[in-house]
Structures are given as structure tokens and as C-alpha cells.
Amino acid sequence: MTEAAHKQNLLDLDREGLERFFADTLGEKRYRAHQVMKWIHHRHVTAFDDMTDLGKALRAKLEAHAEVRVPTVQFDKPSEDGTHKWLLGMDGRNAIETVYIPDKGRGTLCVSSQVGCALNCTFCSTATQGFNRNLSTAEIVGQVWTAARHLGNVPHKQRKLTNVVMMGMGEPLANFDNVVRAMSVMRDDLGYGLANKRVTLSTAGMVPMIDRLAQESDVSLAVSLHAPNDALRDQLVPLNRKYPIAELMDACVRYALRKKGESVTFEYTLMKDVNDQPAHARELVRLLRAFDRAVQMKDAAKINLIPFNPFPGTRYERPDDAAIRAFQKLLNEAGMIAPVRRTRGDDIDAACGQLKGQVVDRTRRQAEFQKTLATRGVRAAGEDDTGAAHAA
Numbered sequence: 001m002t003e004a005a006h007k008q009n010l011l012d013l014d015r016e017g018l019e020r021f022f023a024d025t026l027g028e029k030r031y032r033a034h035q036v037m038k039w040i041h042h043r044h045v046t047a048f049d050d051m052t053d054l055g056k057a058l059r060a061k062l063e064a065h066a067e068v069r070v071p072t073v074q075f076d077k078p079s080e081d082g083t084h085k086w087l088l089g090m091d092g093r094n095a096i097e098t099v100y101i102p103d104k105g106r107g108t109l110c111v112s113s114q115v116g117c118a119l120n121c122t123f124c125s126t127a128t129q130g131f132n133r134n135l136s137t138a139e140i141v142g143q144v145w146t147a148a149r150h151l152g153n154v155p156h157k158q159r160k161l162t163n164v165v166m167m168g169m170g171e172p173l174a175n176f177d178n179v180v181r182a183m184s185v186m187r188d189d190l191g192y193g194l195a196n197k198r199v200t201l202s203t204a205g206m207v208p209m210i211d212r213l214a215q216e217s218d219v220s221l222a223v224s225l226h227a228p229n230d231a232l233r234d235q236l237v238p239l240n241r242k243y244p245i246a247e248l249m250d251a252c253v254r255y256a257l258r259k260k261g262e263s264v265t266f267e268y269t270l271m272k273d274v275n276d277q278p279a280h281a282r283e284l285v286r287l288l289r290a291f292d293r294a295v296q297m298k299d300a301a302k303i304n305l306i307p308f309n310p311f312p313g314t315r316y317e318r319p320d321d322a323a324i325r326a327f328q329k330l331l332n333e334a335g336m337i338a339p340v341r342r343t344r345g346d347d348i349d350a351a352c353g354q355l356k357g358q359v360v361d362r363t364r365r366q367a368e369f370q371k372t373l374a375t376r377g378v379r380a381a382g383e384d385d386t387g388a389a390h391a392a
């Protein structure tokens, strides 16, 4: 028998795609697809021969036409605070990072959507790595698979993995189809069974894609705002020059109206003397109050304050605790919900904005960044190493 030239990686398919593959390619009943999903996502079995409730003939057919290819764990590191980071090999050359963050009563997995990132936000370490490519659906789902297997996650029992945030490396809305398909597996009972609200997509503000997301998926939306006005946001998030704040906020209003009663989270990374002044807080309150009014819902806007996490070569600094508290107090006094995200996993460089992976850069940005470091006399961690060594 000749082997099929291309084997379908089943991790690339959501329930609908897998049903179609079973019906059209294998000539099998759809419910067989459901059995296979449970084997893969609930029991973490990848060898068809171990899927014992499938007949021998079907197992042979699957062997010939399909595979379950999961990412290779290149490095696996627990942090002192219970955070856990994986460096996952994607294609022999590139690697990305996935981080698990346990907290009272919940466990959040921070998932990457691209190898590197093309957006070039000035305060994010992923940006310094340049960009290589989008991750496939299989590579995104594979991150959840890897963590769930490690955690022994069993849907509907005492689960350790309760939330997924698309806040790892990359801009998820720039890889729309693969991310939406992967999030559908995360929310499927035959997949990871997460509630819609517990899957969050975070974007730097790709306005047209926010509208598409509103139509095609039911997940929570987080927006990386970081500045209350265009002059400042243009500097921090260059994408703002294409989609300025007014357009971004309008898209968020449309999203919230469509998902009646859902709030939108605005992430605000606090950087010393850059965006942490009382005037910024007051401007932020005005902006988000206007959002609440447009959505006609109290607390429609939630703020997540993230103290800046430093990385080698960055020009930004984290504000001191008093400044962070003062900023938060101004928001609270205006009646806004604004928790400060606790820094987790920074001892293993797993905190927000510290993910680097191993990116074969196709933008030459990495070279530019190394040059700036050299002129400043800073040696980047892992400069002559791989990301694996960096994570070690």
C-alpha cells in the first residue's frame, strides 16, 4: 500500500473540520471523529493504535491518511511561584513560549499565536525578536495539548486549566483563521471544554479584525491600550498610526454591543514617567467613561494595569509601587475597576512582555536591535545563544 503523500495533522481541525475529514476522506461516520477528539484532547493519546474503541480497519486507515503531530518540548521550566513555561519547537528552527499561571481557584494558560511579532511595540521583548510566520491551528492547539497533558487536565472534573489568554508571542488577529479555529477547539466539550468567557483574545488594535471577531467567535476581548491619547500611543504601539484610538474605541463599542452585557478589558502597561502620570490616569478615565456611555453599561470597560516588566536593552522602567498605587487610586476614585496584574514567573522570564522563544527573524529587526544594544554597551541575554539557553 502506498502511503498518502500528505498526512492530515488532526490537531489542525476543529470538530467541524474533523467530521468532514472523517466523512469525505475516510468515508466514516461523523461520530467516529468525536471519539478521536476525546482520545486526543482528553486523554492525550496520539498513536492511533492506542485508540482502542476504534476498529482495526479504521485505525489502519487513520495511520495511512492522518497523524497527530504535537509540538516538541525543547525546554520545560517551573517557576518558584508555580508558574510553568514551555519552550516548544515548531519546525526545527523556530520555537515559541507558552506559560501556565495558577492562581486561587483558576489556572490560566498564556498562548502564542505567531513566531515573533510584526507589530514592533516599543516596550515588548517579543518585538525585538522580529517576525517569522503565523502559527498553524495545530501549533496553537498543540500548546494547550502540551499544558493539559502536563497538568493531567480532565474536563468537567477538578480542572487545573480553566482559562486561556491569547497573550503570548504574536498578534492573534493577524493570524485570524488559525486562531479562531484553535479557540473553537479550546471551547469545545470534545476539546478542552472552556467557557466562552474563559478564552480571551488580546489585540494591539487591528480594527477591521475586531469586527470580524465579533461576527465569527464568542470570546472575551482584551485590548492593549497603554496610552490615553494618540500622540503617546503612536510611540508605544506603532499600529496606532493606522488605527487611532477613536477608531479603536468605536470598534470596541461595536464588539461590546454585539456581545450584549460583555465587558471589554483594556490592558495598560505602566511605564515610569511615560504613561504613569496623574494626567494620564485622568485622560484614561475620560476615554473609558465615554466607552461605558456608548455601550450604555456601567463597568463595560475594565482596566488591567500591568507594571512594566523589564528585559535586556529596553529603555523603559517599571514605576515604583507608590506610583502604581497612585495611578490605580485615581482610577478607583473615578469608579473604575482597575486591578494591578501581579507579576508572575519573572524568575524564569515568563512574565508579560518577556516571552522571546527562538525566532528565525525575517524582518532584520533582530539585527537592528542588537546594533542599538551594542551602541549602548548592553549585552542581550542569549545574544549568542538560542532561546532555549535563554530559558535555562
Ligand code: SAH
Residues within 6 Å of the ligand: 123, 124, 125, 166, 167, 168, 169, 170, 171, 172, 202, 203, 204, 222, 223, 224, 267, 269, 306, 307, 308, 309, 310, 311, 352, 353, 354
Ligand atoms: N499582540 C497582542 C497579544 C500580546 S499580549 C496584544 O498586543 O495584545 C501581551 C500583553 O503584554 C499585552 O497587553 C502587552 O502590551 C503586554 N506587554 C508587552 N510587553 C510588556 C512588558 N515589557 N511588560 C509588561 N507588559 C507587557
